[in-house]
């Protein structure tokens with residue numbers, strides 16, 4: 001940028017001389033001659049000054065409305081400029097956990113697009129007209145200024161600006177606070193979604209976990225693919241398995257991975273077997289006795305309902321259904337297209353146990369591991385029950401006590417079954 005700036009300074013003095021000459025011409029030459037000369041001087045200026053500058057103001061028209069383009073550029077530069085700019089401003093983000101870095105005033109950064117250099121500068125003009133205002137910030141007019149060589153005009157004003165706006169909006173979505181929407185009758189209400197579950201802490205077979213992760217990432221990056229094949233950008237997941245195997249935990253991990261909001265629908269009135277109306281705390285909601293006297297069979301009602309749900313959603317959507325009884329579901333209901341990916345979450349195996357031990361006890365191995373491995377292969381225990389045993393029960397509890405508790409619990413599993 002230094003070279004380019006020196007050049008700009010040089011051109012600046014050339015332009016100043018031209019402007020001075022123009023003023024002299026205006027005084028001494030007749031009008032028709034002047035317009036002629038004006039035309040030529042404009043051409044000369046554009047010849048010697050090869051850069052184009054575009055200013056994006058924060059507010060346009062309506063006084064307090066922030067421009068969408070400005071916000072997108074701000075987001076784009078907050079990610080891209082923090083690597084380069086030497087003076088940065090730090091602000092707390094909405095979730096009060098992360099710092100958002102952005103360019104400080106009069107800071108400039110260079111960007112590169114398809115091997116073309118572009119410069120961004122951040123600045124502000126303070127209103128000169130003395131106005132009385134409760135909000136002094138409102139009198140500052142902040143802007144981003146984009147500078148590029150005029151030979152790249154088409155590329156920058158087309159492709160590059162589109163790219164910046166799209167990328168900026170995507171960053172905004174990634175950084176926003178996510179919400180859990182709950183449907184109460186006719187109304188949606190929402191709470192801030194803050195569930196700590198991640199795929200890393202989810203206890204399940206690592207191969208299966210990776211397969212799901214890949215499937216989700218492919219889906220989330222699949223906008224162009226879905227557009228090309230002419231299908232809606234949607235994917236349906238069916239998670240099935242006994243209570244306490246991590247279905248709701250996985251939904252939270254999915255939402256955290258993809259930065260999606262969660263919509264929790266109360267469908268139990270229509271769909272008794274499909275348990276997709278669970279809240280994320282794991283509490284089961286009461287089923288409503290809502291008898292419908294239409295002629296439709298239960299299965300038809302369910303299928304219609306799910307198809308209705310699919311077509312009601314526009315854009316990028318992942319719909320997750322969970323059930324404890326996959327065997328009771330009608331095949332039409334779970335066919336691909338309605339539920340594309342079926343995932344079984346099951347009792348805790350040794351691999352899943354190791355992840356839980358890592359989460360809860362921060363250990364990778366222990367002399368009790370072989371014994372636990374053998375017991376897990378013989379008995380059915382849910383990850384929820386394993387986790388419960390690994391939690392410290394007293395302040396003085398240590399790793400060995402927790403693992404011994406688990407061994408004891410595992411030994412008791414069969415006894416309970418026998419007693420039943």
Ligand SMILES: Nc1ncnc2c1ncn2[C@@H]1O[C@H](COP(=O)(O)OP(=O)(O)OP(=O)(O)O)[C@@H](O)[C@H]1O
Pocket residue numbers: 201202203204241242243244245246247248249250278281282323324345383384385387
């Ligand atoms: N696979 C798992 N990985 C990590 N933690 C788990 C897993 N399964 C269960 N847990 C723990 O057990 C608790 C209950 O699990 P969760 O609510 O996800 O079960 P679920 O399969 O949705 O059960 P339900 O069928 O009753 O809805 C979770 O809060 C979590 O702490």
Ligand SMILES: [Mg+2]
Pocket residue numbers: 247248249278282322
């Ligand atoms: Mg659940």
